[in-house]
Amino acid sequence: MIKAGQIDKGTALLIKGQPFVCIDREFVNPGKGSAFVRLKLKNPGTGQILAETMKSQDNAEDITVEDRDCQYLYNDGESFHLMLTDTYDQIEVPMANFPDYEFLMKDGDTYRCTFWEEQLLDIQIPSKVVYLVAEAEEAIKGDTVQGATKYVVTETGLKVKCPIFIKQGEKIRVNTETKEYLERVNS
Amino acid sequence: MKHIDKLKAAKNRSTLYSNIRNFFNQKNYLEVETPSLSPTLIPESTIENFSTQFTSEFLPSKELYLIPSPEIFMKQLISEGFPSIYQFSKCFRNSEQIGKQHNIEFTMLEYYSINMDEQDSIELTSEMIRKTHLKDCPSWALPPFRKMSVNDAMKQYCDVDLEKCQKQSLLYEKAIKLGLSNVKRNESWESTFNRIFLTFVEPNLPQDKPLILDNYPKQIDCLATNDKSSPFKKRWEMYIGGLEVANCYDELKDKEKVEEYYKKEYSTLIRERSLTNRVIPDIDHEYHEIFNSFPQTSGVAIGMDRLLMSQMNIDNIEGVILFPFSDIIR
Structure with missing residues (x-):
């Protein structure tokens, strides 16, 4: 058991027998009221999102999770196929539970994954990742407007708004939470 | 800074x-x-x-x-x-x-x-x-x-009519129906109200203009007068951009x-x-x-x-x- 006030992003809880991971947390003090935490929770098994408000002194049932390394193999359009690097066991998870992850994960790369009783709860993608630019429009000649941008597509299919000087074959660092361009990486 | x-x-x-x-x-x-x-x-x-x-x-x-x-x-x-x-x-x-x-x-x-x-x-x-x-x-x-009563906001955003839920047991039933898992059968009316209000109402309040949310439930005790004809107090809060800024x-x-x-x-x-x-x-x-x-x-x-x-x-x-x-x- 933990106090609701100690729940943070990433904390795993058991609610009505189902595992949920906290994806957003906000403290609220209503004008004439005690301290509450407003939580957004996600059941990684079903993708269900749950809104919940707890008093910071409420008890919540936290669950012990473990992190294991998984290699991302491929997706078949419906599921991600991953392999546990320690046992070589393969696992399959519905892509719908991890929206947009197909554009963020690179085939063959290894990710830390959170498990609860054999169930995959979370695939931890680093907050900043370097991607190869697979497609980029040519910058229009004479377009010298400061701060002008264009879209490029990475090796994983992620569409990113970039400064116009980024060319195909170059590498860029991207914030995977906001999917925003951060900088050009010289290789 | x-x-x-x-x-x-x-x-x-x-x-x-x-x-x-x-x-x-x-x-x-x-x-x-x-x-x-x-x-x-x-x-x-x-x-x-x-x-x-x-x-x-x-x-x-x-x-x-x-x-x-x-x-x-x-x-x-x-x-x-x-x-x-x-x-x-x-x-x-x-x-x-x-x-x-x-x-x-x-x-x-x-x-x-x-x-x-x-x-x-x-x-x-x-x-x-x-x-x-x-x-x-x-x-x-x-x-x-903009102006809205707390009860109208409750009705609009989560279909709870406070005038019909003056007992904690009734409000508790509503909270369970809405899917709240941590609500307690024996807690105060105010606690159950706050759980519902903070989960389903406050995050959805309009933010295009400052909002006066008035007629707070009388169960939230404070030094404001009671409205004589309803279970509410003559009290309001002002939200600007979704943030609580004033109390009256x-x-x-x-x-x-x-x-x-x-x-x-x-x-x-x-x-x-x-x-x-x-x-x-x-x-x-x-x-x-x-x-x-x-x-x-x-x-x-x-x-x-x-x-x-x-x-x-x-x-x-x-x-x-x-x-x-x-x-x-x-």
């Missing part, structure tokens, strides 16, 4: 304070200054307090408290026959979350208007913001206000009811804090006596730091405070 932003925040605060002073002075409100340290507080079980020690070679030492609001002294002035008054006051609330919306020391603008009720205070507050706001204030932070009462002036509030709230406060090391402030058991001569009054408290945030279009309170608490305790 960068030096340039800090300077801008300081200048904006100075301008806004000066505009507000002019506004109230023109309306013949008297600016007052009351103590920050007090030997007693109004009991409020949900607000944690700071205590300190008065020491002297000549007088017995005494525990004193930093005020969470200037209400205790300002009401005393009203009972002594003062005209309508206002004050910018430093207020202190212990244990508040340190973050984007709270600073444990903050500035409250509090004004008490004689011969006015909470509806008149809406007009006054609207006029005040309209006439005093900063030049670059975004339009969503400016009047005209039609001030309770019935001394028996004030005494009753004091007893009930203080016993809750003691019950909740006695097994912990939280501060239990002294209270003045005779405070209700000031209501022997208390005129019809409406009081408004505005969090100035939050008002500044809205007018500067900044979403972090630390962007308007020169020395935020999180910086000075590092």
Whole structure:
């Protein structure tokens, strides 16, 4: 058991027998009221999102999770196929539970994954990742407007708004939470 | 905060304070200054307090408290026959979350208007913001206000009619139906209400204009009068950009009811804090006596730091405070 006030992003809880991971947390003090935490929770098994408000002194049932390394193999359009690097066991998870992850994960790369009783709860993608630019429009000649941008597509299919000087074959660092361009990486 | 932003925040605060002073002075409100340290507080079980020690070679030492609001002294002035008054006051609330919306020391603008009720205070507050706001204030932070009752908001956003759920057991059923898992069968009506309100209503309140949310449930005990024909209090809160910025009462002036509030709230406060090391402030058991001569009054408290945030279009309170608490305790 933990106090609701100690729940943070990433904390795993058991609610009505189902595992949920906290994806957003906000403290609220209503004008004439005690301290509450407003939580957004996600059941990684079903993708269900749950809104919940707890008093910071409420008890919540936290669950012990473990992190294991998984290699991302491929997706078949419906599921991600991953392999546990320690046992070589393969696992399959519905892509719908991890929206947009197909554009963020690179085939063959290894990710830390959170498990609860054999169930995959979370695939931890680093907050900043370097991607190869697979497609980029040519910058229009004479377009010298400061701060002008264009879209490029990475090796994983992620569409990113970039400064116009980024060319195909170059590498860029991207914030995977906001999917925003951060900088050009010289290789 | 960068030096340039800090300077801008300081200048904006100075301008806004000066505009507000002019506004109230023109309306013949008297600016007052009351103590920050007090030997007693109004009991409020949900607000944690700071205590300190008065020491002297000549007088017995005494525990004193930093005020969470200037209400205790300002009401005393009203009972002594003062005209309508206002004050910018430093207020202190212990244990508040340190973050984007709270600073444990903050500035409250509090004004008490004689011969006015909470509806008149809406007009006054609207006029005040309209006439005093900063030049670059975004339009969503400016009047005209939207207005909605708490019950209409509950009905609209989660289909709960509070008039039909006056018993906790009924509200509990609604909460379970809405999918809340942590709600307790034996908790207070207020706790269950807050869980529903904070989960389904507050995050969805309109933000295109300042919102007056009025008629708060009478189960949330405070020093506002009860509406005679409904289970609500004559109290409103103002939200700007989704953030709670002001609170207003039609001030309770019935001394028996004030005494009753004091007893009930203080016993809750003691019950909740006695097994912990939280501060239990002294209270003045005779405070209700000031209501022997208390005129019809409406009081408004505005969090100035939050008002500044809205007018500067900044979403972090630390962007308007020169020395935020999180910086000075590092």
